[in-house]
Amino acid sequence: MYEVDALEVGHWISRYLFPFARIAGLLMVMPLLGTRLVPTRIRLILAIMMTLAVVPILPPFPVVDPLSVAAMVIVLQQILIGVALGFVVELLNQVFVLAGQLIAMQTGLGIATTVDPSQGASVVVISQWLLFLVSLVFLSLNGHLVLIGIMIDSFFRLPVGFEGLGPDAFASIVQWGSWMFAAALVISLPALTALLVVNLAFGVMTRAAPQLNIFSLGFPVTMIVGLFILWLTLSEMASGFQGLMEEVFTFTRKLTG
Structure with missing residues (x-):
């Protein structure tokens, strides 16, 4: 009669426990699935299903007592x-x-705020609108599937063991924050430049005609011009998002490689 000892049972448990921890960590913070809009039970079920599907193709793990x-x-x-x-x-x-916050501050739309249901924080309307836009583009480009594929590939690039991400990897993640600010500035630069020209024009008008009420005239014109420039650059933002997404996925592959 075949007997199962405690060490073998522990190996079976660890075989599924270690991949589940990595998959669950990804689902906690990844875009769309990691927001408050997705219940915790749904993420837990997805993590369990993905673990059961992935474990048979993963390389062997170290035999460790799960307790x-x-x-x-x-x-x-x-x-x-x-x-x-x-x-x-x-x-x-x-x-x-x-980028939406930068544009909103220059157009005077920063006072128009709304509650982001995914984060539970108050954000400007332009930022929330751009977030909806890039979320739809992310789904249309199958970005969530690419991210899951990178996570599965990470089990082969960075196998489960006693060695995880090193100090260099965390340092590169911190440096990646500067990329976020630089990319946001590049995206909002066309609108910021156009609004700067508008403000300079109003400054010249005020200098030439001091009796002109610049506040009652400049505020609505600045908002209209800002929205018009945002509409003109909308298609470029969608294509720019695809390029930025490729950069991010390239970085994630290097992070685990």
């Missing part, structure tokens, strides 16, 4: 890897949120 300190260290490392992958891709959405 030991070593197993807890490995689980924490896997959660950090998943969170790091999802966090880097989430920065892509924050690029357009920041």
Whole structure:
């Protein structure tokens, strides 16, 4: 009669526990699925289903007692890897949120705020509108499927073990924050430049005709011009999002390689 010992049972548990930790960490922070709009139970079910589908093709894991300190260290490392992958891709959405805030401050629309249901925070309307736009583009380009594929490939590039992401990887993630601000500035630069020209024109008009009420005239004109420039650059933002998404996915592959 075949008997199952405790070590073999522990190996079976760890076989599914370690990949589940990395997948769950990704689903906690990745765009769309990691927001408050998706219930925790849905993310848990997705993580379990993905784990059951992925485990048969994964390389062998180290034999570790799932109740030991070593197993807890490995689980924490896997959660950090998943969170790091999802966090880097989430920065892509924050690029357009920041760009919307820059445009709103220059157009005078910064006073128009709304509550972001995905984050539970108050953001300007332009940022929320751009966030909806890039979320739809992200889904249309199958960005969520590409991210899941990168996560599965990370099990081969960075196998489950006692070695996780090194200090260089976390340093590169921190430096990636500067990329977010630079990309947001590039996206909002056409609107900011046009509004700067409008403000200079109003400055010249005020100098030439001091009796002109610049506040009652300049505020609505600035908003109209800002919305018009935003409409003109809308198609370029969608194509620019695709280029930025490719940069982000390239970085995530290097992060686990």
